[in-house]
Amino acid sequence: MAEHELDPHDAHHAEFWGEPREGYGVVVGNCQAESVRLVLDSDEVPLVRVPPVYLLDAAATRRLHDLLSGASMLIAQPVKDDYHGLPLGTRQLAASLPRSSRAVTFPIVRFTGLYPFQAALHVPGVEETPPIVAYHDVRTLAEAAGAPVRSRLDRDAVHAEADASLAELRRREASLDVAISDVFADPEFDLVRTVNHPGNAVLLALGDRILRALGRSGEATDPGRPLLNSVHAPREDWVIDAWDLDAEPDSDWTVDGRRVAPAEAREAHLEWYRRHPQFVRGALERLRPTLERWRR
Known part of the structure; x- marks a missing residue:
């Protein structure tokens, strides 16, 4: 099977694992990670869409590590080692990156001040x-x-x-x-x-700060929705x-x-x-x- 080809096991995730572009990176985390990917994805910062970590099984985890082995960057929310019994910890994922690649971590956003109930x-x-x-x-x-x-x-x-x-x-x-x-x-x-x-304002602020942490110029882009x-x-x-x-x-x-x-x-x-x-x-x-x- 060709590298990054969609296999039958994860055909139900057909919207993920698109064809990587040159210099690609990966954003990993919970449901917030995909929104961060959307505000950052560009020709300068090409990002592959992957499932949230809580949906990954053993086959998808292997595929993610394979994808990271050719990635130029990992943008990740913190995940503990051996999450769900799989090597999905942020440290474990970063270990699959090429030596010249960058890993940047950003927080899981949770704020109860507006919804204290x-x-x-x-x-x-x-x-x-x-x-x-x-x-x-x-x-x-x-x-x-x-x-x-x-x-x-x-x-x-x-x-x-x-x-x-x-x-x-x-x-x-x-x-x-x-x-x-x-x-x-x-x-x-x-x-x-x-x-x-x-909301978008927070996601855009995260995107801008991630770019700075990566040493990249430019700004996060509002997707218009x-x-x-x-x-x-x-x-x-x-x-x-x-x-x-x-x-x-x-x-x-x-x-x-x-x-x-x-x-x-x-x-x-x-x-x-x-x-x-x-x-x-x-x-x-x-x-x-x-x-x-x-x-x-």
């Missing part, structure tokens, strides 16, 4: 995701656990949640080549659509007040263009939690500091 988390042993939206409302989780919390936070608590979120982002980006936490100094909804779906746009979280009035934002409240979710009332999501998630008590127990432990702010 929302959590995106995984509990080991529970692979299924809840219906409608794969996000958790801490108020609904607490209700499912029989320990309900208040329905909104005051200004100080919203700011405390944002501070804690930024402190964690700064901790994670401290060892990376590119930082992004400073763009959240003045929160506004254009920056993030959910806690882990940054919103990226990571499939899900928008509610914009609650008390959050708008806490940040003195010029924005209209919107209590609904927007999921693939469909408006979803919070009651619909809440009932669906409560039923899901009843069927997954292990998730509720694990999530409450993970979210303990956040829930403390909601109980005060």
Whole structure:
């Protein structure tokens, strides 16, 4: 089989692994990585589209290492060694690069200051995701656990949640080549659509900083459409007040263009939690500091 030819095993990923161009690089990470690739891909920085790491199996992992063996750059979010039992760690991937190639790391963007009620988390042993939206409302989780919390936070608590979120982002980006936490100094909804779906402004800032870290000139390019746009979280009035934002409240979710009332999501998630008590127990432990702010 010719190098980089699509084999039957990953035919379902036909939109990935395009024909590499001269001087190509690879962007590796979660769903944010593809959006970063879109704002960076150009004749000067040609980037091959690859699946997000959580979709890679053993065959695709081998293919990725093969691709990296001829790449001029790796642009990567941090991934721990032996992720999912595969050599997908950022360090392991970088080891497949030619000696003359560059590796640049950038953070996984997560900011809860505009959606302090929302959590995106995984509990080991529970692979299924809840219906409608794969996000958790801490108020609904607490209700499912029989320990309900208040329905909104005051200004100080919203700011405390944002501070804690930024402190964690700064901790994670401290060892990376590119930082992004400073763009959240003045929160506004254009920056993030959910806690882990940054808007174009953040993605473009990441792109510009990655180019600088690579020693490249030029700027990231807006693709002319919103990226990571499939899900928008509610914009609650008390959050708008806490940040003195010029924005209209919107209590609904927007999921693939469909408006979803919070009651619909809440009932669906409560039923899901009843069927997954292990998730509720694990999530409450993970979210303990956040829930403390909601109980005060």
